[in-house]
Amino acid sequence: MSRAKSWLPGLLLVSPSIVLIAVFVYGLIGQNIWVSLNTSVNPVTDKVVNPGGYQNYTQLLGSADYQHALWNLLVLTVVFMVGTMFFGLLWAVLLEKGVNGEGVFRSVYLYPMAVSFIAAGVVWRWLLSPATGDGAVGLNQLLNKMGLPQLENSWWSADSKFSMAAMAIPAVWQLSGYVMALFLAGFRGISEDQREAARIDGASEWQIYRHVLFPQLSPIALSALIILGHMSMKMFDLIYSIAGPNSYKASVPATLMWTQMFAQNDRVAAAVNATILLAIVAVVVVPYLIYTNKTETERD
Amino acid sequence: MRITKSWPVAAIAITALAFSACSTGGTTSTSSSSGGTDTTSVYSPKAGGAGGDVGVFTWWAAGSEKAGLDALQGVFTKQYSNDKFVNLAVAGGAGSNAKAKLASDLQNNQPPDSFQGHAGAELTDYIAQGQIVPVNDVVNALGGSKVFPQTLLDRLTVKGNIYSVPSNIHRANxxxxxxxxxxxxxxxxxxxxxxxxxxxxxxxxxxxxxxxxxxxxxxxxxxxxxxxxxxxxxxxxxxxxxxxxxxxxxxxxxxxxxxxxxxxxxxxxxxxxxxxxxxxxxxxxxxxxxxxxxxxxxxxxxxxxxxxxxxxxxxxxxxTDGVFDFLADSFTLPKGAKNADGAKDWLMTIGSADGQKAFNLAKGSIPARTDVPADAFPKYQQSAMNSFKKDKIASSIAHGAAVxxxxxxxxxxxxxxxxxxxxxxxxxxxxxxxxxxxxx
The missing domain is CATH 3.40.190.10 (Periplasmic binding protein-like II)
Structure with missing residues (x-):
């Protein structure tokens, strides 16, 4: 009885959230997977759209359009993560040195995050306009006026396998400030004594960063990578507002899902797509969760 | 006590989920229903209208489109004074927000009394799912092929039935x-x-x-x-x-x-x-x-x-001289509309010469009827009305008339x-x- 007293209030306290998560997260994931295995028939043409079972998955994964979308997602994710981490870390290192007016710079770098993806997308659609030469607007016009017309290009509309890299520019612009804030908090959490000790031992400035500061930031870097990674995989609003509803060049699984669900009226294919995305995210996130769990138990 | 308070919330949540699961299981019927209207019957509205609220769903919430809808409402209240017009317009996204809201209303069997849709093939999904019913009687009451071009009616007909009354025509070519x-x-x-x-x-x-x-x-x-x-x-x-x-x-x-x-x-x-x-x-x-x-x-x-x-x-x-590549907005009668007679009154107004004139003058498009006098319209619209009368009609792909x-x-x-x-x-x-x- 006395043992029950010790765990019962705790369990009661968390049980509402356990139930809610069980129903609304795992229950709905289950429902989604169930839908993805259904057979469906087009009511207008009476043709079988999804044969049902695992064949739904082989059908979608085998389609050239979906492979194109997955490739775009890979390009986007790599460029977005590398770019954001690079600029975030660079700005954090610069600000960490204690420049004048640090507050101003911090706000300037963080501001893009306060803009919604949709609003930013409307502006970037114009900035990334593919027209060059006399008709150029946005970034191309800027390059033109700076006397660098050879740098003008068609951005994400270009006929290249890697055009999706341009779509990462607005995303990098928006989230670098956030990564900077994470790293800056990390730098501030490291006591000044350690640097002084390293200096007394004769370490150069680079050696202090390389061997004293950066190793202590690795948990932050890992969380930042996970956050950026899953944001990039579900990125829809920015791409949709830049490229419109039916863009082939800019299609990723998330925009394709919208098309499948609302334009094609094909719930099953959208559910298959959602399940595949979930699996991709899980491949990234689950090892991270296991790793954090392990390090936290070790710390206890 | 404070802890147990959240139990009812969770209980409600679970019940809600159970209900939603039931409802998704129940909406798989895809049989198309002809609605029992035969193609030759003629609708005769009661004098002053059937009475009651008529909920009309559109994405005409701003600009010339809203002006057009307001003008139509004016004609409707004059023609059918017993009916009360209820504006269910949903703004934003060139209709995409509205279409998402409409889809969920139709799935939940809570249809408006009439909703806007591109005339032609874009309505086939609604027809195949049995969500809208034929309105041949209204089109016949309006005068059928005497007032609408036969080539237009052909483009609107699915298996012998007409499922919408066109309100306005645009030309794409x-x-x-x-x-x-x-x-x-x-x-x-x-x-x-x-x-x-x-x-x-x-x-x-x-x-x-x-x-x-x-x-x-x-x-x-x-x-x-x-x-x-x-x-x-x-x-x-x-x-x-x-x-x-x-x-x-x-x-x-x-x-x-x-x-x-x-x-x-x-x-x-x-x-x-x-x-x-x-x-x-x-x-x-x-x-x-x-x-x-x-x-x-x-x-x-x-x-x-x-x-x-x-x-x-x-x-x-x-x-493409002599061809009119058309797209049109039209209004439908959903299956299970609460005030079906009121909705038919509304469709009668949409299809009437007065309604078409008032609406299209405000919106800047041309009437689907060919007997609306052209003198009141600006120069371009007059030329388009002229072509619409004599040209062959093709359906637009980009605007949902053909596909x-x-x-x-x-x-x-x-x-x-x-x-x-x-x-x-x-x-x-x-x-x-x-x-x-x-x-x-």
Whole structure:
């Protein structure tokens, strides 16, 4: 009885959230997977759209359009993560040195995050306009006026396998400030004594960063990578507002899902797509969760 | 006590989920119902209307569209004073927000009394799912083929039934041109076919205009392509593309794809998400000679104070003279509408000469009826009404008259893909694949 007293209030306290998560997260994931295995028939043409079972998955994964979308997602994710981490870390290192007016710079770098993806997308659609030469607007016009017309290009509309890299520019612009804030908090959490000790031992400035500061930031870097990674995989609003509803060049699984669900009226294919995305995210996130769990138990 | 308070919340949540699970299981019936209306019956409204609330769902929430809806409401309350008009308009996203809301209302069997939809094939999804019922009796009461062109009614008829009453017509195959640019280039006559149009574009380019033709985002490219299809195939073969009589990989389609490819080389560089007014503005500013756009462009010319005749001219896309590439808004009668008779009164107003005149004057489109006097309308609309009366009618792909939304999406993606890669063979095979997927 006395043992029950010790765990019962705790369990009661968390049980509402356990139930809610069980129903609304795992229950709905289950429902989604169930839908993805259904057979469906087009009511207008009476043709079988999804044969049902695992064949739904082989059908979608085998389609050239979906492979194109997955490739775009890979390009986007790599460029977005590398770019954001690079600029975030660079700005954090610069600000960490204690420049004048640090507050101003911090706000300037963080501001893009306060803009919604949709609003930013409307502006970037114009900035990334593919027209060059006399008709150029946005970034191309800027390059033109700076006397660098050879740098003008068609951005994400270009006929290249890697055009999706341009779509990462607005995303990098928006989230670098956030990564900077994470790293800056990390730098501030490291006591000044350690640097002084390293200096007394004769370490150069680079050696202090390389061997004293950066190793202590690795948990932050890992969380930042996970956050950026899953944001990039579900990125829809920015791409949709830049490229419109039916863009082939800019299609990723998330925009394709919208098309499948609302334009094609094909719930099953959208559910298959959602399940595949979930699996991709899980491949990234689950090892991270296991790793954090392990390090936290070790710390206890 | 404080802890247990959240239990009811969770209980409600679970019950709600259970209900939603039940309802998703129950909506799989796809049998289409004919609604019991036979094609010859005639609706006769009660004097003053059936009474009660009539909820009308649209995405006309701003600008000239809202002005048009308000004008219609005025006519409706005058004609059927017992009925009370309830405006259920949903704003935003050029109708995409509204369509998402409508889809969930229809799935939950909570339909409005009448809703707006593009006339033609875009309604086939609703018809196949039995969500709307035929309104032959209303169309018959309005006068049927005596007041609506038979070719238009043919395009609206599915298996002998008509499922909507058209409120307004737009024309998609119009070239808007800048007369000053054409004069400088020495282009004096309106080209007769695509070949001579391309020759004219060469002249314009030689006169120093880099982009003789302007385009916008994907749907404007689909619209340009469909007008070239009409020009190269002729109206009958073009209409055959949608009932299977013309093959999408036939030689004529290949010719049209190659013409489209050539014409794109005269156009500006656009991105998939671009809007249309910038393309029209380039013609107004003299940076381009031609723009193919639906006749809602008149509003843009008026806003920029361009004068009909000197500031801009217009003609059907070369090779489509005598063809009216139409798109239309229309209103439907959903299955299970709470006030079906009130909704039919509303449809009678939509289809009446007074309703069509009031609405189209405000919106800037033309009436679907051919017996509305043209004198009250501005110059462009008069010419469009004239053509609509005598021209052969083709259905627009880009605006949902010819193909369902799903098919339209596949065609748009193919056009978007073509714009980046310019591979004519891929476009033809993509178009053929889309047709195979969506055609019976």
């Amino acid at each position: 119009v070239v808007w041109a800048n007369p000053k640019v054409l004069q400088t280039a020495g282009v004096t006559a309106v080209p007769k076919d695509i070949k001579s149009w391309i020759a004219d574009m060469d002249k314009v380019k030689a006169s120093g205009v880099n982009t003789p033709l302007t385009i916008g985002g994907t749907w404007t490219q689909v619209q340009l392509f469909e007008t070239i299809l009409i020009a190269d195939l002729g109206v009958d073969d073009y209409n055959g593309l949608f009932d299977g009589k013309t093959k999408w990989d036939s030689d004529k389609v290949k010719t049209a794809v190659n013409d489209y490819k050539t014409i794109l080389t005269y156009a500006n560089t656009a991105s998939d998400g671009d809007d249309w007014p910038a393309a029209t503005d380039a013609v107004i500013d003299g940076k381009a000679a031609y723009n193919v756009m639906g006749d809602w462009a008149v509003a843009e010319f008026n806003e920029k104070k361009a004068v009909d005749g000197t500031g801009y001219t217009y003609f059907p896309v070369p090779g 369902s939304l799903a098919w339209n999406t596949d065609i748009s993606t193919a056009i978007s893909k073509f714009y980046a890669g310019r591979n004519a063979d891929t476009l033809v095979s993509d178009l053929a694949a889309a047709a195979a997927k969506h055609q019976k």
